[in-house]
Amino acid sequence: MTETQQRVSVDPAMSVDDFTAAATEWFQANAEPKKSVGPGEGAGHGAFDVSVFADMSFEQEREHILGIADWIQRKATQGYHAVDWAVEHGGLGLSRAHARALGRVERQFETPGTHELVSVTVGLIASTIQALGSDALQARFIQPLRSAEILACQLFSEPGAGSDLAGLSTRAERDGDEWVINGQKVWSSGAQFSQWGELIARTDPDVIKHKGLTAFMLPLDTPGVEVRPIKQMSGGSSFCEVFFTDVRVADDLRIGAVGDGWKVATTTLSFERDHSESGSEGSASGGSWKQLLGTAERMGLTTDPVTRDKLMRVFIHGRVESYTNRRAADLARSGMPGPEGSLGKLLWTEGMTLMAEVVSGMLGAKLTADTGEWGTYEWNEHLLGAPGYRIAGGSDEVQRNIIGERVLGLAREPRADTGPWTDIPR
Known part of the structure; x- marks a missing residue:
């Protein structure tokens, strides 16, 4: 959040009912109520979207993602993007019951919808950094990830390592305070719109496959990173291949200890x-x-x-x-x-x-x-x-x-x- 977007403070003892009333008032001032016709949602009227993956052009998808991110940042001014997250991580420090109440309120209003990249950013990668990241990584990434100020994709699957993710072969070799990355990832949703990626790479090939992995936060504008969108059968190109050629990443962007990449990966997947x-x-x-x-x-x-x-x-x-x-x-x-x-x-x-x-x-x-x-x-x-x-x-x-x-x-x-x-x- 920028200085002009700092969220308001909330009494940690606020009841769920009082919180719901305050949230409803804010949503009424910032969004339009949903219109429905009969039991079926908008039956026979308006846009009808049941897509699983977006069928959009690059520009359409980009604008859709930015619209969702802007909405999350507006909610972040009130802490509504992270109701049950700690205050030091930009949240309100309230209970899960408060978070569920916010969800019920939001479903009554028109919002920009969803996109997998945004869900991965705020729900998976932010949560992983919160769970396993160093203090420095948490301070650097949690708030901008959770509020969708920056967007991050998963760099996990490979052509030869899908369901058997631990068998991946993308290599990271230590060079002083940096690591040199070579390899390929695939099915990385939203990589073409991301500033960062959570990368799992093999750092020790001489131990069992689950033990030789390490995780990093990788800026995707680093020299040697190439992103290629994949045309999908339902239309659009939400998925991507990502290639790494002598890509250098600083060791201070490592998530967890060297060799703990499988733990990081399974933590992210458990949130997914x-x-x-x-x-x-x-x-x-x-x-x-x-x-x-x-x-x-x-x-x-x-x-x-x-x-x-x-x-x-x-x-x-x-x-x-x-x-x-x-x-x-x-x-x-x-x-x-x-x-x-x-x-x-x-x-x-x-x-x-x-x-x-x-x-x-x-x-x-x-x-x-x-x-x-x-x-x-x-x-x-x-x-x-x-x-x-x-x-x-x-x-x-x-x-x-x-x-x-x-x-x-x-x-x-x-x-x-x-x-x-x-x-x-x-």
């Missing part, structure tokens, strides 16, 4: 899998229950018993997901989500798949031919994008392994890659 602030009534990417209901209403299918049964399956799944996420959040009061977050992530991707199946049955051919009818052909962007999240943040298979081994205590799967990384066949 924590959907405790989302729910069936939210506006997460991929569409909501209300939008699905709106389509059913527009199609005149809400009196059909088969369709009603399918709709209720989606609704119930959403409620179960919401309560599961709430429980996982309560278990993570220490500020670092545990393996239970994998269950929430799995429920989320399964919920998007279920929604795709239900809407496909309702729309039929209207999914493949654009008739101009509201809330019909637009669902293509959901169907084409939703499968991506069965891989992003750890595949469904990885989530099931985590749940089985770390939550249920089942025996680990046999492994053939427990020796030094250099000895693993590739």
Whole structure:
């Protein structure tokens, strides 16, 4: 935040009801109330967006991201961007109940929407720096990341290391007070709009693969960094390849100790899998229950018993997901989500798949031919994008392994890659 944007102070003993009233007053002065028609959100009226990944030109996507960042910075003047974060990190130091109350208030108003890069910046990387960064890194990065003054992407996956992230081969070699980076990352959402990236690189190839990794905050305007957007099947180019050729990064930008990169990576991924602030009534990417209901209403299918049964399956799944996420959040009061977050992530991707199946049955051919009818052909962007999240943040298979081994205590799967990384066949 700039000096002219310093947030107001809040009584740490403020009740949730008083906080809700104050937040509502601020939102009424700074945003327009949402307009809805009947139970279905805006059924038959206005823009209809159920996309999972943006289908925009470079300039459109850039303006969309900047609009979201500007809104977060406006909220930051009141501390509403970080309600339950510590005051020294730009937050209000209030409880999670206050944060949830703020979310309920905000959902009543028109806001710029979401974008994965912004979510990664404020929810994942800021949280990782808070959990594991040095005092200097925390002082430098937490407030500008959490308020979206700077944007940062993940530099994790590689062409040969996706679900098996620990097998990555991008190298970082020590040279005095700097590290020299060579290699390639892929599927880095929003890299073309980012100023920074959270990079996981291999610093010791002679130990087991999980032990030889180190994490860094890397400025993407460093010489030797090349970002190449990837055209995706749902349109747009949100994903990128990022290449590193003799890229130098200072050691004081290292996150955690040398060799602790796997811990940093799994911490970030645990925040990615924590959907405790989302729910069936939210506006997460991929569409909501209300939008699905709106389509059913527009199609005149809400009196059909088969369709009603399918709709209720989606609704119930959403409620179960919401309560599961709430429980996982309560278990993570220490500020670092545990393996239970994998269950929430799995429920989320399964919920998007279920929604795709239900809407496909309702729309039929209207999914493949654009008739101009509201809330019909637009669902293509959901169907084409939703499968991506069965891989992003750890595949469904990885989530099931985590749940089985770390939550249920089942025996680990046999492994053939427990020796030094250099000895693993590739």
